[in-house]
Amino acid sequence: MPLKRFLSLPLEERGRVLGISKKQFSNHGYDATSLNLLLKELEISKGQYYYWFEDKADLFFTILQEGLDALQVRLNEHGQPNLKSEYWSHMRESRLIKEQFWDDNDFVEIGQMISQQIPSNHPIYERLMVCSDPLQSYYSEGLKTGQEWGLVRNDLSVKTLLKLIDGVSDAFYQPMLDSYTKDMPPSDEALLLHDLLGRTLRLILQPLDEEEKN
Numbered sequence: 001m002p003l004k005r006f007l008s009l010p011l012e013e014r015g016r017v018l019g020i021s022k023k024q025f026s027n028h029g030y031d032a033t034s035l036n037l038l039l040k041e042l043e044i045s046k047g048q049y050y051y052w053f054e055d056k057a058d059l060f061f062t063i064l065q066e067g068l069d070a071l072q073v074r075l076n077e078h079g080q081p082n083l084k085s086e087y088w089s090h091m092r093e094s095r096l097i098k099e100q101f102w103d104d105n106d107f108v109e110i111g112q113m114i115s116q117q118i119p120s121n122h123p124i125y126e127r128l129m130v131c132s133d134p135l136q137s138y139y140s141e142g143l144k145t146g147q148e149w150g151l152v153r154n155d156l157s158v159k160t161l162l163k164l165i166d167g168v169s170d171a172f173y174q175p176m177l178d179s180y181t182k183d184m185p186p187s188d189e190a191l192l193l194h195d196l197l198g199r200t201l202r203l204i205l206q207p208l209d210e211e212e213k214n
Contacts, residue, residue: 006052006062017042017052022063026109029117030060030124057124064110064131071101075138084149091142092198098135112177115170136162146205153207165201172197 006014020041024033035056039049053059078097081090102108118125143161146152152161176190186194 003052003054009052018063018066021059022106022110025060025063026106026113029113030056031117057127060124061127061131064128067102067105067107067110068131068135070105071098072134072138074101075135080141081145084151087146087149087151088202091146094139094142095198095201106182108177108180109182111173112180115174115177143205150207152205155207161205164204168200168204169197172200 006017009017021038024038024041028034033056035046035049039046042049053062074097075094078090078094081087102111114128118128140158140162143152143158147154147158156164172193176186176193179187179190
């Protein structure tokens, strides 16, 4: 994470540095982002950069963590389901909040870049997975509540269910991200995929009815 010297900067300056850097990563990708060109855009020296960050990965994950922390606050405000009758609508709203947050804060392009350029064997891949742990805890709590209410299947563990819905979500989001263009409406295919994703996730999570069990 960034050195304390960066965190002690005025909020406006921190926002400027991270905003410009976010655009560079979005436009050029993680590997192709040139530190020299970034320094020129930021109008700082290499010495100043290393006074704030340890390396390029440190800067990249500072950008991601800022977004994840803000999203976590938003989801915590939304909270967990309180009524059994509102469970599925509440969980759907949680997903929509996440999607809208990424779009409003220019993180969709970062997600697009990650999905296209950061395979599972990339040096920063494992660190990316660790970054998502707090969000996983939020959704785990929601699934546990659903199991207690009999709305989410109990024959699979919450950990397994999370892996399933993460994998399915990634498969659906990949083509949606591929067709994403900032400030342009989503394509008909993307809208169809988005609707199908919600139905598929619910189908995976709901318990089998008695007829299907037999």
